[in-house]
Amino acid sequence: MKKDRIKIVTIGGGSSYTPELIEGYIKRKDELPIGEIWLVDIEEGKDKLEIVGNLAKRMVKEAGLDWEVHLTLDRREALKGADFVSTQFRVGLLDARIKDERIPLSHGVMGQETNGAGGMFKAFRTIPVILEIVEDMKELCPDAWLVNFTNPSGMVAEAVLKYGKFEKVVGLCNVPIMHNMMESKVIGKKPEDLYFQYGGLNHHHWHRVFDREGNEVTEQIMDKIFNQDENTVQNITSIPFFEEQIRDLGMLPCAYHRYYYLTDDMLKKELEEFAKGETRAEVVKKVEAELFELYKDPNLKEKPEQLTKRGGAYYSDAACELISSIYNDKKTDMVVSTRNNGALADLPYDCAVEVSSIITAAGPKPMNFGKFPPAERGLLQVMKAMEEVTIEAAVTGDYGKALQAFTLNPLVPSGKVAKVILDEMLVAHKKHLPQFKNAIEKIENTL
Amino acid sequence: MKKDRIKIVTIGGGSSYTPELIEGYIKRKDELPIGEIWLVDIEEGKDKLEIVGNLAKRMVKEAGLDWEVHLTLDRREALKGADFVSTQFRVGLLDARIKDERIPLSHGVMGQETNGAGGMFKAFRTIPVILEIVEDMKELCPDAWLVNFTNPSGMVAEAVLKYGKFEKVVGLCNVPIMHNMMESKVIGKKPEDLYFQYGGLNHHHWHRVFDREGNEVTEQIMDKIFNQDENTVQNITSIPFFEEQIRDLGMLPCAYHRYYYLTDDMLKKELEEFAKGETRAEVVKKVEAELFELYKDPNLKEKPEQLTKRGGAYYSDAACELISSIYNDKKTDMVVSTRNNGALADLPYDCAVEVSSIITAAGPKPMNFGKFPPAERGLLQVMKAMEEVTIEAAVTGDYGKALQAFTLNPLVPSGKVAKVILDEMLVAHKKHLPQFKNAIEKIENTL
């Protein structure tokens, strides 16, 4: 792609993350010839869009750049002729996420906004909207790349590929970057001096690590992590994995595997937060309110330090790097959600996977990962099936599929409790689940 | 196989099931030219072997047959020149099963002696013994068929195939027969007037049903099962499945799927039994004691009615039918555990599956089943991975693999509770787990 000036659209532009995104573009000003940045949001997000959009304008101006920054509620106007569309919107805003977490916890079950019951409802709310966006893109900017970081990022990417029939989509996540940074530190190296090979699903992947001499250092990283004398452990893990299990894997899990390998402790922690009204969503809501107070300051002309604490650091940077890698055909090695096509032999050919890929001008080219040992394979396969059924439920509004997906999910206990939580969440999110209208009415009638 | 007189060996011959087996042979006396029946047991089972063995002799005599019935503790003598070897032994006897069920339940977790924590320990105890038997068979009766009904029947069959490198093994289970009988009744048919196609794993399969006019009647069976007005429901299910979920499956689950689809209610029921000292194992122990009292009666010359209540009805009949089908090349349609070889496209090529097969003189020829929809597929794949890792743990005594297998198992909550149960069970079953010696010592040292 060698246009002189590119147009980038961000849907959910009123997000508190936007300054990080703008910072990422500014950092790459010499390689990314941006012409226009369009920040799009919806009516309910208008105020936040104004606040963060004006900060974005001040940042661009401070950097001495002539980029146009547009703020709009008109998505279609923004999409016209776009080169890259990044999506970071949150249907129902943080209040929806609070429900995603608190309703399951009120029944003693983990919420987990990406892969648990919460994440499944996020998929139910998000997928119909992303499919609308894709329809607009096909009409208004059919050659643009869609760079998604709305969670659950893997399911959203699969929905776009399978049901949106749109190929130019990449799902992003900051988890691999965090691992690269932490694990290289643990063995006293820089990330760029190690080769990380990732394979799996979004928030559910494993990886192996090699050094520049060709040695696999995966075991060496485990040695350091499980060596109790060193204080590196604390940096890596709030709740430590079982060493015997990780050793048996032969690969490094991702941080989210704690939910699967250490379920009881993770649940206990979440229930404590729930009791204090400090679930992750509630904490984030407070942090965001503070951030927007900061953003209002007309003297603020750069990303404030506090944003880093918001969580999700490096997310936006990953997006900017991806955009630059596609634009400049950089052949960067990144971990993205993309179509499998056999890169992970244990999963369906046409599903979305998260896998180390070379980012070219023609998009991500996945490295072949091959087959997993049974211990990884079984979990991976049940998660993918859960994703497939969740996406189908999101598209069709079929209650049976939603219940099935809950049953498949290893983070949701099966049986009556699953049904009760499902029903309560459907009713609570009613406004954002038009596809489940019939199912919700039926539930309301039997209450 | 057309020998004039065949030799059948039953390992675990002192089992309370033996009379059913003998009855099954007697029923088939015209098609099965039995010469010798050898009932083998171990020192601890000597008394039971005497009691049940003498009943067997009386039954054969009463039937006017000249079959020799041998009782022995010398397995190798029995195996010499055998044509069929059936295995129904229970390492550690019912006391081990009581531990399998009560230890997990004491931590609020399901025991489940076939696919749960209990079943995994049964695999740990059984697999080393079956592999010894297979070694003996290779030497003493290499052409004999091994017909196994010791649970977990699928894992035992896979261990024999993969680690025993012995091809002539068939795993059996009575669950499909029960389904055939109940479901045909529900729609007012006879089992022989329906065509059932089963696919999956032992105690974890689904099936579709067709009538003799070529119509699929799977939905029709669901209609009857979920029609609340009819009293058929009670006959079928003690705890009813969620209709929306079963409809979404598009296939009929097996009774054991309750553990996966209705986990909380099943657990609640087991915890109640646990509190009353009436876990299944404890109930069975009492029933067995009563049965052996009956068996002692020298006037008893046929299978007593009470045995039917023991559970596991049709098990022995299935074994006799299988033996006769192989001997007579009957081309019977039976559901057996056998090597996959692609019959279930979603599972590894070389694993054991439970699948509708045509039983020929050359053993079972599986019907092709193809791919499952994602809802079945995900659960099936994680269960198979759990089985593979369990078998590996059973063979190697590797603690990490055992913990991994516990984590993969959907019936065992992951995290500390899994580890605590695992450790406690390893120590409790110490006597029957020589392969885990090192791991158990380590646990004992840290207690």
Next chain:
Amino acid sequence: MKKDRIKIVTIGGGSSYTPELIEGYIKRKDELPIGEIWLVDIEEGKDKLEIVGNLAKRMVKEAGLDWEVHLTLDRREALKGADFVSTQFRVGLLDARIKDERIPLSHGVMGQETNGAGGMFKAFRTIPVILEIVEDMKELCPDAWLVNFTNPSGMVAEAVLKYGKFEKVVGLCNVPIMHNMMESKVIGKKPEDLYFQYGGLNHHHWHRVFDREGNEVTEQIMDKIFNQDENTVQNITSIPFFEEQIRDLGMLPCAYHRYYYLTDDMLKKELEEFAKGETRAEVVKKVEAELFELYKDPNLKEKPEQLTKRGGAYYSDAACELISSIYNDKKTDMVVSTRNNGALADLPYDCAVEVSSIITAAGPKPMNFGKFPPAERGLLQVMKAMEEVTIEAAVTGDYGKALQAFTLNPLVPSGKVAKVILDEMLVAHKKHLPQFKNAIEKIENTL
């Protein structure tokens, strides 16, 4: 299927085979309650339809049956409410087959009317017609079974499944029956005392044989075939296979494998026949003319002995047996072309394969065949690819695909000669290849 009176339609009813079909029905009069038989043909076949149709009527009457036999040129009228539709039509009649064989041979290349250049052109002519028939069936008799024996039977079945989106189709062939008969004779057994397991493609399959004692007798059959002293050899093979090659296969090939394993001798034989004007098609044309002379005799009231010599014996019997097996849910073991669904792990999941199947009321249920050794696998896979590309060419009329298919076909030498033959055949068959109109015009313009 339990209708009181069934309606059977035969498209290509004017075929010389029809008497065999009628005889097959009469033989099964006690199990097949036929109401109506409709023989359908096209204008050009009207005379033959009259002749053979009247013979059919006489045969039915002679058997004392009240079946209605209708002769018609109106396919749609015939299809209305049909229960079974069998297809044995030949687009372009035998003259087209003569071209299929003579044109390639005129360039020193095998014609081979099923899998060679001739068979590909037969597919080009037949597939558009079968797809029309299927459209009619969807409208007029959507629940009927389509039983096809028009060659290339496997490609026709695949076209119906993939492009016609019609599931109730079965492809038939008499080759397996011939093998069963000959090979059982070679080892002094009856076919019903052996178990034959077939897998592959139409006219391109391999099989293994087991006796009723469970022993594989595949090697034993080879021993007899390759034992030069016995005169059995001559019965089996006009041109003998290389023993070393067949031994290495570990399975028995089908008679058509001579074209692939003994290409030069087969070609030599065909070229000799070509020189004498006695290609198979020319011989058949003469035989047919004689047969129709016989059929005209109003005193002929049964299938004449001469028909057996026509070749294709047992074809019609196979069709009648298939129809009866579906109607009566007979669970017969037959070799049919049906959807793969993983039964042959080496071939695409959704293609058509020819495989031993159990014929139920719900259609054929394939036995799982698993993977082939590389020697069989490579040939099988290139043939399937050839079939897929041929079918695509037949459906689209794309010249590049047709050329590609010629190149893939191991019976057609690649390069200029392939192109020359392709062009000449396209022009020669112009009348029956409307889909290739553009390509043919282009060729004619450059001539």
Next chain:
Amino acid sequence: MKKDRIKIVTIGGGSSYTPELIEGYIKRKDELPIGEIWLVDIEEGKDKLEIVGNLAKRMVKEAGLDWEVHLTLDRREALKGADFVSTQFRVGLLDARIKDERIPLSHGVMGQETNGAGGMFKAFRTIPVILEIVEDMKELCPDAWLVNFTNPSGMVAEAVLKYGKFEKVVGLCNVPIMHNMMESKVIGKKPEDLYFQYGGLNHHHWHRVFDREGNEVTEQIMDKIFNQDENTVQNITSIPFFEEQIRDLGMLPCAYHRYYYLTDDMLKKELEEFAKGETRAEVVKKVEAELFELYKDPNLKEKPEQLTKRGGAYYSDAACELISSIYNDKKTDMVVSTRNNGALADLPYDCAVEVSSIITAAGPKPMNFGKFPPAERGLLQVMKAMEEVTIEAAVTGDYGKALQAFTLNPLVPSGKVAKVILDEMLVAHKKHLPQFKNAIEKIENTL
């Protein structure tokens, strides 16, 4: 790999290519800290080893480098502690290749020293020797990388992986480099400005091309190649492909596909060369003799220009680049023969494939290629099967397998002619085929 000084061994060091290899090392002197180069050859190659080895020494000296250059007939001494072992030996020297080509041609059949009958005999001679080398390497330099360019490079790599059980092997070929250079030139670009994705087997692969703007330019390259007005055609192809066929492929074939797509013209050309005593082997033999005359000149201190004409240009450069990429963890994008592991979904998981890979310190990491369309897939699969059976024949000396492999090979007509050629070649190469001793004796006895 970060040793200060590395040891490189070249087996077949007396080859005429060695100066190119030395030049490649010298070009990379700043990135490759070579300590020792060992050129190994056998007794028959001693003279050539002396000549070319001394030239190598002069070249190194001229470049002002302190590298030790050793010439030896003692392979084991050379291998001790090696870091890289490159193999370019030719069992039976060029005289064997002359037989490989002339014997088939004497029967009107293509020789083709890589994938045809000639290539298969090269595999028969080479594989036992490479397996011996691998055994030595396991003992003497188990951490070294084996970089093979002895043809048939893909089969040799597969033999090392499967039968040698040695993982650190990479097969190399110069064909992809030639394509990159020619095709970029055709559309007026530099190779480094295009992204080539290759997949297939050695001398049997296809590729797609993308530019730095992300557009696929595969079709654009075809446009140029098939545009008759431009004189680019001549540069690309001596015998032009059929445009319709290449368009249908949707990918670019490799130059060797001419043998499969244009068989008759290629054979015609070879037969003409055969008649003139100018088969490729004979021409090369003359060129080599001239080269060695040049090499003798003590004043020659660099690679002579004439070597480029020898063919096989860029071969050695590819090897040097590969070695440097591994040593320096360069992440270069190269096309190599390596273990499939699912990168090509259409081929067995554990076979060797030739595929675009990222070369890291830990060896090649293949890019995922996915599935091919049927036109490519069929040919690819039969070729791989041919390779597998050829390798098995090479390892076992089984005559049936050799005949089977000949039958599978699309370049060898099947039937008697195949057998005659096979027998004649076995006898002709007797000295270098100890594993076929029994088979050869049998042939000789029947002559």
